[in-house]
Amino acid sequence: MLSSSNTISPQGYDRFRKYLVKESGISLSDNKQYLVASRLGKLLEREKFVKIEELVDALERGGRTSKLREEVINAMTTNETLWFRDAHPFKILKDMILPQYDKRPLRIWSAASSTGQEPYSISMVLEAFKQSKPGKLKPGERIIATDICTNILKHAKQAEYDSLAIARGLTPDNQNRYFDKLSATTWKVKPSIASRVEFRHLNLIDSFSSLGKFDVIFCRNVLIYFTAEMKLDILKRMHASLNPGGYLFLGGSEALSGLSSMFEIVQCHPGIVYKAK
Template structure:
C-alpha cells in the first residue's frame, strides 16, 4: 500500500479535503493525512495513482459517479451500537411517544449507519405499544438515511454477527426481536423491520422530499461538519419537523445560535430539543 509520504502531498491533501467537504460536508482538520492514506490506499493502488492529486482529478471528471461513491464510502465513519447512550431512547419511550397519540407517527434516523439506531427505535416503539394497548393506532414509520451506500445495503438486510449483536443489546431483547440464522448470525424480525424504510441521502443536499416528521434523530454526525453547515442542516431539520416535534442530537453535539428555532427540554438525564413554531 502507498504510504502517506508518497501519495498524500500537502497540496494534494488540501485539494482532497476541499473536494470532500464540497460533496458530502465532511470537514477534515489539517492533520488527517494518515486517515486519508489508510482509507484510500487501496483505491489509489487499484487506480494506479501515485499521488492524491490524480484521484481528485479523476473525481472531478464527468462520469466519476462510481469512484465518488467509493471514496465517500471509504471516508465515512460508521461507528454505532444498539441503544447508543441509552437515555435518548428512554426519553423517546417515556416522554415523546406518550405525546404522539393522534396522527401517524413519523421518525427520521438521519445517520442510520448499519441500522442499529432505527432498529433500536423500532424496538422502543414495540415496547411502548406492549405496555399501552391501543397506543399509536394510526401507525408508525421510521425513515432511515445514510450517505454510505455499502452501509445501507447491510442495514436493509438486518443481519448481524455475534460481535455486533452484543454491542448494547441485552439477551432478552435479542431473543424477543431477532431470529437466529446460524451459530453466528441473527436477523431482525419482520415486525420490527417492516416499519423501517432505508434511503440514500446526503445531508448537505435537500431533504424536503422526505416530508414532515414528529421526531428526528441526528446523532453523532454533525461533529464532522463545519459550524456553518451544521447550522444550515439544523435549520432545515427544523423545517422538516412538525410544530412541537423533537430533535435528538449526539452527546457531544449541541445547538448554538438557534434559540429561535428550538427549546431545550431537560430530561434528567439527557436533553432533547423541541421545535418552536416559526
C-alpha cells in the first residue's frame, strides 16, 4: 500500500498535481510526495490502490460529482485558522468601513471560511458595532461564508468548538459575551451571532456570480495555494462581485499586483485593504 513518498513515482505525482489543480485550484510545488502520502494514505489503503496513478484513474472515471473526488479534495485542503486572525482587518472593518454603510444592508463574503472562525469573528464585530452605535447599520446585514471542503463546512455550521479551539485568538470577554457553554469542554456560538452567517460550498475556481454583490470580501491566506494565472482570474472576478467602493482583504503574505486599474491600496497603519475602483 502507499505509505511513503518513495512509493509515489515522479510521473504519478505529476499526474496527481495536474488533476488537483484542475479540479480545485490547489497547486502543489515540486517534491511534495510526502504530503500527498500522509494525507491520502488511509484513503488509498481503504480503496486498495497501490499507486497514485490508480487513484487518478478512478477520479477521472468518477467525474466532478463523485464521492471519491470530494474525499480527496477534503484531505488535501489546509484548514488552519483562529479567531480574529491578524487582528487589524477586524479593527479596520469596525473603525473605518462600518461607519460608511448606512444606506443598505451590509453584505460581507468570507471566502475560504474553514471551520467558521473568520465569519463568526466578523459577526461579532458587527454585533459590537451595532451595540456601540445603535441604528447606524441598516438591519438585515448578511455574511456569506464559503469553503471548498464539505467536511469543514458541516463543522462550521454546527458552530460548536472545544476549549482548545476557543482559546485560539478569543478573549475571555468575547468568549463569555458571544458563546453559550454546552459542557465543560464545549462552547456554541450564540444564535444572535450565528444567525447572520450563511455557509455555502464553493470552489473559487468556479463561478461565484450567483452569490451576488458584496460590500466587503475577506479572501485571506487562500490565494497562496493557487497558480498565478488562477489567482489573477479569481481577483478579477472578486472585483466584479464588489459594489463600487467595496473593500477586499487579503492575507498578510498575499499581495495584489497587476490590478491597479481595479483596486486602490488603502494604508491603515497597521494593515492595508484594497478598495474597488
